[in-house]
Amino acid sequence: MQTTFIILILLLGFLITFQIAKASEYVAVMRGEEKSRKQNNRINGFLLLVFLILGLIGVYYNNEKLGGKILQFGSAASDHGHDVDNMMKITLIITGIVFVITQFILFFFAYKYQESDKRKAYYYPHNNKLEVLWTAVPAIVLTVMVGFGLFYWFRITGEAPENAMQVEVTGSQFKWEFRYPGKDKVIGKKFYRAIDEGANNPLGQLWEDSTNKDDIYVPPGDPMHLVVNKPVKLIINSKDVIHDVGLAHFRLKMDAVPGTPTTMWFTPIKTTMQMMQETGDPDFVYEISCDQLCGQGHFGMRGRIIVESQEEFDLWMAKQKPKFYLAHPALDPDAPKKDSTDNKLAAATPQLRQ
Amino acid sequence: MSNDANMHGHAGVITHHEVHYDEHHVHHHKETFITKYVFSQDHKTIGKQFLITGIIWAIIGGLFSVLFRLQLGFPEQTFPILETFFGKWAKGGVIQPEFYYALVTIHGTVLVFFVLTAGLSGTFANLLIPLQIGARDMASPFLNMLSYWFFFIASVIMFSSLFVHTGPASGGWTSYPPLSALHQAGQGSKIGMDLWLVSMAMFIVSSLLGGLNYIATILNMRTKGMSMTRMPLTMWAILFTAILGVLSFPVLLSGAILLLFDRNLGTSFYLSDIYVAGQILPNEGGSAILFQHLFWFFGHPEVYIILLPAMGMVSEILSVNSRKPIFGYMAMVGSLFAICILAFLVWAHHMFVTGLNPFLGAFFVLLTLLIAVPSAIKVFNWLTTLWRGNIRFTPATLFAIGFVSLFISGGLTGLFLGNSTIDIHLHDTKFVVAHFHIVMGVASMFGMFAGIYQWFPKMFGRFLNHTLGYIHFWVTMVGAYLIFWPMHYEGLAGVPRRYLDLRDWHSFNKFDDLNKMITVVSIIVFAVQLMFVFNFFYSIFKGRKVRTQNPWGSNTLEWTTPINPGHGNWPGEIPEVHRWAYDYAKDGREFIPQAEPVGANESKDH
Ligand code: HEM
Ligand SMILES: [Cu+2]
Ligand SMILES: [Cu+2]
Numbered sequence: 001m002q003t004t005f006i007i008l009i010l011l012l013g014f015l016i017t018f019q020i021a022k023a024s025e026y027v028a029v030m031r032g033e034e035k036s037r038k039q040n041n042r043i044n045g046f047l048l049l050v051f052l053i054l055g056l057i058g059v060y061y062n063n064e065k066l067g068g069k070i071l072q073f074g075s076a077a078s079d080h081g082h083d084v085d086n087m088m089k090i091t092l093i094i095t096g097i098v099f100v101i102t103q104f105i106l107f108f109f110a111y112k113y114q115e116s117d118k119r120k121a122y123y124y125p126h127n128n129k130l131e132v133l134w135t136a137v138p139a140i141v142l143t144v145m146v147g148f149g150l151f152y153w154f155r156i157t158g159e160a161p162e163n164a165m166q167v168e169v170t171g172s173q174f175k176w177e178f179r180y181p182g183k184d185k186v187i188g189k190k191f192y193r194a195i196d197e198g199a200n201n202p203l204g205q206l207w208e209d210s211t212n213k214d215d216i217y218v219p220p221g222d223p224m225h226l227v228v229n230k231p232v233k234l235i236i237n238s239k240d241v242i243h244d245v246g247l248a249h250f251r252l253k254m255d256a257v258p259g260t261p262t263t264m265w266f267t268p269i270k271t272t273m274q275m276m277q278e279t280g281d282p283d284f285v286y287e288i289s290c291d292q293l294c295g296q297g298h299f300g301m302r303g304r305i306i307v308e309s310q311e312e313f314d315l316w317m318a319k320q321k322p323k324f325y326l327a328h329p330a331l332d333p334d335a336p337k338k339d340s341t342d343n344k345l346a347a348a349t350p351q352l353r354q
Numbered sequence: 355m356s357n358d359a360n361m362h363g364h365a366g367v368i369t370h371h372e373v374h375y376d377e378h379h380v381h382h383h384k385e386t387f388i389t390k391y392v393f394s395q396d397h398k399t400i401g402k403q404f405l406i407t408g409i410i411w412a413i414i415g416g417l418f419s420v421l422f423r424l425q426l427g428f429p430e431q432t433f434p435i436l437e438t439f440f441g442k443w444a445k446g447g448v449i450q451p452e453f454y455y456a457l458v459t460i461h462g463t464v465l466v467f468f469v470l471t472a473g474l475s476g477t478f479a480n481l482l483i484p485l486q487i488g489a490r491d492m493a494s495p496f497l498n499m500l501s502y503w504f505f506f507i508a509s510v511i512m513f514s515s516l517f518v519h520t521g522p523a524s525g526g527w528t529s530y531p532p533l534s535a536l537h538q539a540g541q542g543s544k545i546g547m548d549l550w551l552v553s554m555a556m557f558i559v560s561s562l563l564g565g566l567n568y569i570a571t572i573l574n575m576r577t578k579g580m581s582m583t584r585m586p587l588t589m590w591a592i593l594f595t596a597i598l599g600v601l602s603f604p605v606l607l608s609g610a611i612l613l614l615f616d617r618n619l620g621t622s623f624y625l626s627d628i629y630v631a632g633q634i635l636p637n638e639g640g641s642a643i644l645f646q647h648l649f650w651f652f653g654h655p656e657v658y659i660i661l662l663p664a665m666g667m668v669s670e671i672l673s674v675n676s677r678k679p680i681f682g683y684m685a686m687v688g689s690l691f692a693i694c695i696l697a698f699l700v701w702a703h704h705m706f707v708t709g710l711n712p713f714l715g716a717f718f719v720l721l722t723l724l725i726a727v728p729s730a731i732k733v734f735n736w737l738t739t740l741w742r743g744n745i746r747f748t749p750a751t752l753f754a755i756g757f758v759s760l761f762i763s764g765g766l767t768g769l770f771l772g773n774s775t776i777d778i779h780l781h782d783t784k785f786v787v788a789h790f791h792i793v794m795g796v797a798s799m800f801g802m803f804a805g806i807y808q809w810f811p812k813m814f815g816r817f818l819n820h821t822l823g824y825i826h827f828w829v830t831m832v833g834a835y836l837i838f839w840p841m842h843y844e845g846l847a848g849v850p851r852r853y854l855d856l857r858d859w860h861s862f863n864k865f866d867d868l869n870k871m872i873t874v875v876s877i878i879v880f881a882v883q884l885m886f887v888f889n890f891f892y893s894i895f896k897g898r899k900v901r902t903q904n905p906w907g908s909n910t911l912e913w914t915t916p917i918n919p920g921h922g923n924w925p926g927e928i929p930e931v932h933r934w935a936y937d938y939a940k941d942g943r944e945f946i947p948q949a950e951p952v953g954a955n956e957s958k959d960h
Contacts, residue, residue: 017822106758
């Protein structure tokens with residue numbers, strides 16, 4: 001009903017516009033085409049000036065309305081995020097100046113040099129000096145931008161520090177799973193053909209690799225835990241299609257590509273608690289958004305991160321049970337013992353491989 | 355036949371008939387409806403065929419964008435009417451995710467390829483090349499006709515994919531594998547994806563046939579005196595566009611064929627280590643990123659394939675209507691050339707966060723930002739062209755000025771994205787959507803509108819209604835900025851693109867009002883485009899008649915043909931050219947057409 005109504009209104013508006021437009025053509029013929037063309041010229045010249053002024057006001061107004069909703073400079077929650085913000089600031093200042101000057105010139109010239117009987121156009125086909133000038137100046141400015149950009153870029157993409165903790169991130173339609181290396185600090189080997197969700201092995205960990213035995217698995221829906229001020233290196237991969245680990249508050253992102261693991265490291269510098277205070281939002285949460293179209297559930301592929309102190313992290317970690325024991329409950333030292341567990345494992349392992 | 359009548363009507367101004375003309379004259383009498391309007395080999399008719407097919411696709415693509423904007427602006431609302439039309443795709447009046455992604459994918463594909471490549475280059479290359487260089491037709495009118503009909507086949511296949519049971523392709527216009535390669539990965543990765551790929555293959559054939567023809571014609575068939583540096587900038591732009599297309603489309607074709615193999619023949623070009631929908635796939639050793647290299651090696655030149663013809667037409671239109679030569683003609687040609695070369699060297703700026711080697715990435719940053727230099731030259735030259743002009747604001751002029759404004763805005767946001775440091779944050783957010791819609795989508799659309807308003811009189815012998823044209827311009831201009839300017843802010847907040855519902859996201863769930871506003875404006879802007887389409891078809895039959903041969907007082911050769919030129923364009927000899935295309939305001943004369951010999955006392959400048 002509503003839709004029909006809107007369509008009717010649009011149609012009516014259109015009919016009226018069309019009638020006016022047609023009438024204006026007749027009027028033009030009656031009053032002399034040249035005269036009405038000149039009048040149109042004045043109107044449009046004036047409108048161009050109005051557009052310039054209202055446009056610049058609009059840019060300002062828009063910034064007032066929305067400026068508070070974007071991620072503020074200096075609010076980045078990671079060290080690399082600050083580099084990104086700095087580069088953004090430099091670029092914003094340079095492009096902002098160019099934007100205002102060029103748009104002003106464009107619309108102002110259009111207004112000022114609108115057709116007039118008093119003026120003759122000026123034959124001005126070229127001027128080498130000017131052209132060299134506006135080749136050289138942009139080139140210099142861009143060199144500066146490239147210089148800063150690459151300085152930050154190499155800092156962000158350089159090698160992770162030795163003491164960085166590692167977390168493996170695995171994307172799949174439409175969820176995130178995480179894995180921690182456990183006490184040995186080594187993430188165990190995995191192979192996609194070993195994936196067996198029925199046997200509690202959603203990542204395809206190879207159980208005969210002993211470094212796998214203490215690896216901690218965080219199931220979909222549960223948050224990743226990170227330690228504040230401690231560098232972390234994410235090892236990112238995907239089981240099915242390309243996903244992307246998007247971390248807006250850390251200003252970072254990296255694709256998750258099946259078959260080709262990628263990495264990204266950073267140092268979180270604000271705990272979740274700190275962010276709650278800073279933003280005044282008691283529900284604040286670091287979110288992982290999938291930033292690469294991955295199918296119909298793409299827009300809901302959400303993960304969470306909790307950044308906390310080392311103590312809190314250790315407490316959480318102590319409560320985790322290695323996935324190995326979940327996959328082999330019989331081997332779990334905490335579980336009630338049953339007989340002939342060793343045989344069971346011996347029987348199970350060859351099947352898991354391949 | 356009306357064409358003949360016209361030719362004879364103008365025969366008075368022509369001194370002698372050429373053999374050529376008589377040959378064509380004979381042809382005319384054999385023409386049937388089919389050969390004249392359907393399987394026509396006349397470049398002007400083929401241009402119109404491209405244009406009208408493009409307009410139809412633009413309506414479909416635009417309508418799709420309105421539909422998915424409804425979802426973005428009003429995610430909590432139901433629209434029962436949608437269920438009436440689309441059935442299960444809009445169950446309960448809610449746009450389903452599969453449907454949403456299908457709409458975005460087809461919107462992108464159709465607008466990029468069918469409207470802004472075929473509809474823009476196809477129309478104006480065909481219409482203008484022979485007319486502006488002084489040729490009777492293309493180098494090969496037959497291949498030219500095939501070019502349109504391959505486009506037509508591509509269109510039919512793409513259109514039919516909308517009706518298959520599992521829906522059309524829905525992996526985005528870039529259709530990255532493995533999503534696009536695995537049938538199990540979603541509805542849109544089933545038969546719809548195969549149809550998409552086959553349609554693209556046909557489209558590529560069409561582009562190659564067209565492009566080779568444009569290059570051959572411009573290089574070989576210029577009339578006497580039309581040296582390369584006397585050509586209007588439209589011709590240079592179209593020449594570079596065609597070169598870009600001929601060198602880059604085959605790469606996309608290879609990428610698409612490998613993808614078809616992976617989908618249907620069990621190869622592993624793009625596939626490795628995949629566990630999908632509970633299944634372990636046998637493929638090992640492929641690279642999903644390979645496709646992105648192939649796609650963007652084509653894809654970045656493609657964005658310039660879309661932009662350059664618009665730049666060429668804008669240069670021409672601004673000069674004609676400022677009644678002043680284009681400023682820095684050689685710099686304009688040189689910057690087109692530089693853009694053309696650089697366009698092939700920047701593709702990996704779409705892939706900074708795919709795990710690309712950072713050292714390699716650095717070169718792509720450098721080369722990408724380098725493109726801003728020729729872009730800046732063009733902008734400053736356009737601005738100087740306006741300076742001390744005597745500007746007539748026809749609808750074409752206004753759209754050309756709008757183009758420059760949009761190109762500045764969108765080019766500047768390119769400097770954010772081209773800098774890999776910032777791109778880490780902004781990649782695949784709404785910021786990218788805003789960037790490329792302003793700089794490519796809307797700007798090239800403006801170039802196309804400018805071209806249509808300018809050359810409609812040449813195409814149909816009538817004018818478009820200018821009052822509707824002014825309304826069209828102002829609503830579109832204001833609307834485009836209202837839609838895409840604030841969208842940058844969403845991107846700066848990190849909102850990813852291709853999200854159809856932000857309500858569950860704590861970080862992004864704050865742009866409700868904005869998204870409603872954008873949707874409402876989109877609907878208005880879409881309605882005004884329909885008004886333009888109405889104006890277009892109405893004016894073909896009922897528009898004000900063109901009564902003078904050269905209504906804009908333009909120097910170029912197309913305005914020396916009869917008002918309704920027949921096949922062969924000039925009834926008599928093809929005029930000889932004596933000067934460049936931009937002698938406006940020279941020696942106190944308002945304009946001096948290219949065909950006019952240089953006077954004895956004429957000043958030498960240029
Ligand atoms: C100064 C000039 C420009 C620079 C530095 C630039 C840079 C970039 C970069 C780096 C991206 C990738 C962003 C990302 O996905 O993260 C991008 C996207 C894009 N640019 Fe530009 N750009 C410029 C001008 C243009 C022009 C003139 C066009 C078209 C005519 C254009 C069309 C596009 C398109 C279509 C995309 C998005 C493709 C997609 O992901 O769907 N850009 N641009
Ligand atoms: Cu995903
Ligand atoms: Cu690009």
